[in-house]
Structure formats: structure tokens, C-alpha cells
Amino acid sequence: MSPSTRVPWDRRTRTSGDRPRVIVIGAGMAGMAVGCYGQMSGLETRIFESHVLPGGCCTAWAREGYLFDYCIDWLNGTAPGNEANQVWRELGALDGKAITRFDEINRVVAEDGRSVTFHTDPDRLQAELEACSPADAAKIRRFCADLRRFVRLEIHPFLTPTPLMSWREKLRMLGKVLPALGLFRRTGGTQMADFADSLSDPFLAAALRNMFYQDPRTFALIPFHYTMAEAHKGNVGMPQGGSLGLARSVEERYLGLGGRIDFRAKVTRVLVEDGRAVGVELRNGERHYADHVVAAGDVHTTVTKLLGGEYTNPRLDTLFTEVAPDPEQLYPAVVSVFVGFRGDVAADEPVSTTYLLPEEDVARLPGVLQKSLVVHLRSRLIAGLAPEGRSLIHCTYFSDYDTWKALRSTDRRAYWDLKRQLAAFIREFLERRFPGIDERVEVVQVATPATTERYTGNHRGSILGWKSPKADDLVDDLIAKDRLALPGLAGFHLAGQWVGSGGLLRAAASGRFAAQYLCRELGVPFHAEESRGAEPWQAGKLGDLPQLDNWTERPRAARPTARTSRT
Structure with a gap:
């Protein structure tokens, strides 16, 4: 059907030969990923976004010639040859961009001026930490030995949710995981706080806790080792264009695939008939209909407001009634x-x-x-x-x-x-x-x-969602057992940081997972292909930048x- 003869989205009746339609709520990284993979799979998708920009937290704004880049400190998946990078290549996120890579992640400075630098190279890091605290040399050597083991690993489970993996894919994954099982148990079962507190030097203990800028408190050792190892391999870096540049590139990929984003279009309700999501209602009263709806925004808002509290599941209930109220479980x-x-x-x-x-x-x-x-x-x-x-x-x-x-x-x-x-x-x-x-x-x-x-x-302004092992286990089950769906509600899936454990890559991967699940439900083969975009990145691709409000003040007359x- 040509664009001129398509049935408008605000009408329910369509012909049987039309492509299945999918409405996505939210043009953050997860929502645009759902849209991209939906378009690649032959679906007709439309994204409704309340803001004037794509990207959600992955954003920037301007003031007096300056661009305030809000989100990315580093991005996982910037080196070729792994599944993390494949997600970004499929979404066009890195098309034409140079990548800045890290020799060091951070420096921590004490009140008295002592400092330690966290190099991504395990040998340099070991030398730095031992020089800081020779008395802790044995523990430092073990810490860095585990980091070297992570450097040798290539495990990036970002392409297919476990229930949809073939037996060959499962065996391949098992072959990678089994040799490292002891490493995962040791580093996953030890909190960074406990390891740091075992050191004799209080400053080094504080520095290790703040390796990733500030102390996440409930993190095990494994995310520290994994991120440092990936940075050493060049798979953690900063793409040209920063946060908004990343979002704009994925937006460009989505629009190039034939998708549509409506900005300043706030969804206030998911329309449900006979236990199936059939569309959305906007703040201005407009209703739009589809064969499937994906909510890729704040999950708490989705469940309590957009769905009126009528559809949830035990895992989400536990996350928001038991986990979220505990400040140690929610990323600040x-x-x-x-x-x-x-x-x-x-x-x-x-x-x-x-x-x-x-x-x-x-x-x-x-x-x-x-x-x-x-x-x-x-x-x-x-x-x-x-x-x-x-x-x-x-x-x-x-x-x-x-x-x-x-x-x-x-x-x-x-x-x-x-x-x-x-x-x-x-x-x-x-x-x-x-x-x-x-x-x-x-x-x-x-x-x-x-x-x-x-x-x-974002719920309580949290930038990364959950940060505790308990939440991680519940989120893993949301993906693998609940399949990002809600019991009693057909034609509906979730995506985003709240069901993907936070971070841009996991948000994008959750969109890929949701697209695979909804394709299965709609009876449409899932398809993904890499972007062919090769035009060099340039600042003009950032587009019009919001100034937010126009009010300014002179805080000091002098x-x-x-x-x-x-x-």
C-alpha cells in the first residue's frame, strides 16, 4: 500500500494485507531500537515521544554557544568483532564516527592531595596501586590477575534473549561461560565494598570504591573488572558527537528505515480491549491504533498510570514495592x-x-x-x-x-x-x-x-535504574521468563533501562529483545542487518538544539x- 493510500493511525479498520503496525512509547535508546528492528522486520512502526529530542537521558542542550552533554561517560561496544558492537552497527549509532578510547578511567584525589589513577592496562594499574599501598600488594596482584582474565573473555549476550536462542547458540554461549565460571562466581560474589574494606590503606579503599567516578555501593567486583577489561581492549570509548550525537544517529537510522517519530506527543493511556493492547491515547485526546504496543519509557509510570495499575507481574511488584524503596537498590x-x-x-x-x-x-x-x-x-x-x-x-x-x-x-x-x-x-x-x-x-x-x-x-530521577544483585536477578527473569510481557495483556511488551538493568547498551539490547518477542507473537520473522551509513559525522547532524527556558541571571555583578x- 502506498503512503498516500495508507489507513490513518487513528482509524481501527484496515485491510488484511496491511503490514502489522506497532506503536512505541518513548524515543529513548530502547524505543528507537524497537522501531529500527521492527522496520527491518517488515513492520510499520510509529514512536510517540513527549520531549522535543530523541534519546531520553542520552541527550544534550545548548546555552550561549555551549553544548551541555549530559549522559555518556563511556560507551560499551565501540570496537568491532563482538555482539555489543553489532547492536550499535545495526542501529547506525557509530556510523561515520571517530572513537576516543581510554588509557585511564578516572583519578581519585584525597583531601591531603594523595592520588591514584585507574589505568585500563592491567600492568600499569597494578604498578599504580602497589605504589599507593605496598602493604596490600598481594591483594592488588590478585585483583589485577582477575582483570587480565576478563581481558581474555569475549562474552557479550546482547543479541538474543535466552528463550529464543537456538541450541547451537546456547551451546556456544555455554562454551564461553563454563571455563570462566569460577571467575564469575568469585568476582560476582564479592562486593567491591568488602574487597576495599579488606585493604590496609584507607585511601586506596576509598579510591577503589570511586573508580567509576562515585561509589555505587552495592556493585560486585564483576562490573569493575568487565568495564576496565573492555576499555583496555578498546571496546569502551566515547563516540564522536557524544550523547545527543548517538541518539541522533539512531534516529537517522530509524527514519531511514521508514519509521516515524511524533515529538511533543505525550501518551497518557494504553488502550486495552478484551485483554489486548490496541493503541494509545495522547494528552491532547488523540487516539492511535496498532496491532502491538511497546512501552519503552519509565516502567513505573507505564504500569501505574498508562495501564491504570490493572496489569503487572510479581517481579515488577517486587521491584517497585520492595527493591525501589531501599536507597541501596536504586541507582541514585x-x-x-x-x-x-x-x-x-x-x-x-x-x-x-x-x-x-x-x-x-x-x-x-x-x-x-x-x-x-x-x-x-x-x-x-x-x-x-x-x-x-x-x-x-x-x-x-x-x-x-x-x-x-x-x-x-x-x-x-x-x-x-x-x-x-x-x-x-x-x-x-x-x-x-x-x-x-x-x-x-x-x-x-x-x-x-x-x-x-x-x-x-525517569522514576525519582534515577539515571541508570537498578544497581543491586537482587534487582539484576528479577530483571533477568523479566527478560527470560516473562519475555518482557505482562500477564493477561496480549499485544504488549516492555523495553528500556528498567527492564534491561540500565546503561545505553542494555537499553538498546532490551529493544532488540522486545522486537524479537513481538515478532514471534505477530508471526513475523525477525530480521536485523547492519547499517551501511558511511557519511562522516559532523556537528550539523545534531540538529536544532533546545535552549530550555530563556531566563538567565548574572550571579555576580562584578x-x-x-x-x-x-x-
Whole structure:
């Protein structure tokens, strides 16, 4: 059927020869992945997105010539020859892009100035850690020996959910897993916190906990080893264009496959008839119909609001009634402070540093959960974030959600004042580290957990969803046992970070899994193929950038070039 003769989406009646239609809620990485794989498999898909940009948390916004890149610190799957990279090649995410790879992940600096750098090379890392604490040499050697074992592994289960694997695929996976079973049990069964606490040097213990910028608290050793090993192999890196660039590339792939995204189109209800999802209703009252619906946004909102609490399953109930209320199980929200300034800092400064803070500094970080602050030289890692001759620093810390949400809901002026106070402290802190920088500051932008929730809908502003072994087990069962579906509701699947254990790759993989499950239900063969896009990446592909609101203020009359923007 030609586009001119297609039945409109707001009509139920269609001819039997029409392609099956799929509505996707949310144009984040998972939603666009569902759309891409649906289009590749011969389905007709349409994505409804409440924001003006694709990508969800994988986003950026602009202000006074600066681009505030919000999401990616590093991306898994940037080297060819593995399943993680295959997902990105199929989605066109890395088309035409250079990749910046990491020799080191982070540096941690103590209050007294002691520091340790986390090199991705196991030999350099071992030498660095032993120099920091010779008394812990034996434990450090064992830690780095396990890291070398991870370097030799090639296990990337991102293409097919277990129930849909062929026996040959299962045997191949088993052949990779069995030799490493002891390694997985040892590193998966040991918490980083427990390993760190066993060390004799308190600073090294704190540094290890903050290897990945801040202390995730409930992580086992395995994600630390896995990520460092993949970085050493070049499979963890930063793609040209950063966060929004990644989202725009997947959007381009989706649209090139014939898909459609409706922006500023907030879904308020999933339409259900006789136990089957048949479409969605938008905030403006429009109804659109399809043969299948995939919710790729916040799962809590999907279950409680879009489905009216009528459809759930025991695993989701456990996640949101038992796991989510425990702050140790949910990945924290983050406060981001972007600082744009003229010139740069010293060339030998590392891209990322976690500073362990004294109590007087901690007291000036609203809602802070840990005694640390991350300073990331963002424009060093991603080209094009700052105008010529200028630079951008991104400061972050884990923050309590309720502090910011309650204040924004009850006293908007106090909320803005608190952001101004935070911006002033960050400027002071940076001036201590980089003398002379304060007089060169041109713009300060503060984004809080309330900001994240407003623009992405993420539950409690969490940036990565779950972070506990208990949640991981439940999510694995959501994929393998529940098949990303809800009991009693046909024609419906879930996707996204809340059912994929967080992270961009897992979100994209959850979209691939959901597409495979829905193709099986619709009786359509699943098909995936790599993008052939070869045009070199250029900044124009970012498209129009949102300025958010146009209000700015001059926080210091003596420095009229500096502005703090509120979001």
C-alpha cells in the first residue's frame, strides 16, 4: 500500500494485507531500537515521544554557544568483532564516527592531595596501586590477575534473549561461560565494598570504591573488572558527537528505515480491549491504533498510570514495592553543574577526577549522598561542546531526589536560590583547583534530579535504574521468563533501562529483545542487518538544539559575562 493510500493511525479498520503496525512509547535508546528492528522486520512502526529530542537521558542542550552533554561517560561496544558492537552497527549509532578510547578511567584525589589513577592496562594499574599501598600488594596482584582474565573473555549476550536462542547458540554461549565460571562466581560474589574494606590503606579503599567516578555501593567486583577489561581492549570509548550525537544517529537510522517519530506527543493511556493492547491515547485526546504496543519509557509510570495499575507481574511488584524503596537498590539521581569558561586548564590535567571532600565542602552540596565531587573536563573528551578558545567542565555528585523535588514543588524561588548557591560553590571549588578560572567563567548550568525527571520521566530521577544483585536477578527473569510481557495483556511488551538493568547498551539490547518477542507473537520473522551509513559525522547532524527556558541571571555583578541558567 502506498503512503498516500495508507489507513490513518487513528482509524481501527484496515485491510488484511496491511503490514502489522506497532506503536512505541518513548524515543529513548530502547524505543528507537524497537522501531529500527521492527522496520527491518517488515513492520510499520510509529514512536510517540513527549520531549522535543530523541534519546531520553542520552541527550544534550545548548546555552550561549555551549553544548551541555549530559549522559555518556563511556560507551560499551565501540570496537568491532563482538555482539555489543553489532547492536550499535545495526542501529547506525557509530556510523561515520571517530572513537576516543581510554588509557585511564578516572583519578581519585584525597583531601591531603594523595592520588591514584585507574589505568585500563592491567600492568600499569597494578604498578599504580602497589605504589599507593605496598602493604596490600598481594591483594592488588590478585585483583589485577582477575582483570587480565576478563581481558581474555569475549562474552557479550546482547543479541538474543535466552528463550529464543537456538541450541547451537546456547551451546556456544555455554562454551564461553563454563571455563570462566569460577571467575564469575568469585568476582560476582564479592562486593567491591568488602574487597576495599579488606585493604590496609584507607585511601586506596576509598579510591577503589570511586573508580567509576562515585561509589555505587552495592556493585560486585564483576562490573569493575568487565568495564576496565573492555576499555583496555578498546571496546569502551566515547563516540564522536557524544550523547545527543548517538541518539541522533539512531534516529537517522530509524527514519531511514521508514519509521516515524511524533515529538511533543505525550501518551497518557494504553488502550486495552478484551485483554489486548490496541493503541494509545495522547494528552491532547488523540487516539492511535496498532496491532502491538511497546512501552519503552519509565516502567513505573507505564504500569501505574498508562495501564491504570490493572496489569503487572510479581517481579515488577517486587521491584517497585520492595527493591525501589531501599536507597541501596536504586541507582541514585545525579546533580550536574556545567561550567563554560574562556581558555582551558593545564594540559596534563586528567579528563576525569573524583575529589574526596572535607566536611565543610560536603555541607555545601545540597542533597549530597557521598563525600565526593566528580570534575570531568567534558570538552577534552568530546569535540564541539564549547566555542573556539573555550572549554566546558561537568561537575557531578550523587544526590537525594526528595530534597530537590520537594523544593521545586513547594517553593520554586527557593529551588532556584539553592541552585545559585550550588553554582557559587562549584565556582569557588574550581578556583581552588585551577587558580584564575573563576574570572573566565561565562556560563553555569545546573541540572537536578527534578530536571531529569521533568525531561525524561525517569522514576525519582534515577539515571541508570537498578544497581543491586537482587534487582539484576528479577530483571533477568523479566527478560527470560516473562519475555518482557505482562500477564493477561496480549499485544504488549516492555523495553528500556528498567527492564534491561540500565546503561545505553542494555537499553538498546532490551529493544532488540522486545522486537524479537513481538515478532514471534505477530508471526513475523525477525530480521536485523547492519547499517551501511558511511557519511562522516559532523556537528550539523545534531540538529536544532533546545535552549530550555530563556531566563538567565548574572550571579555576580562584578562578573557580567557569567550567567547561571535554570532548568
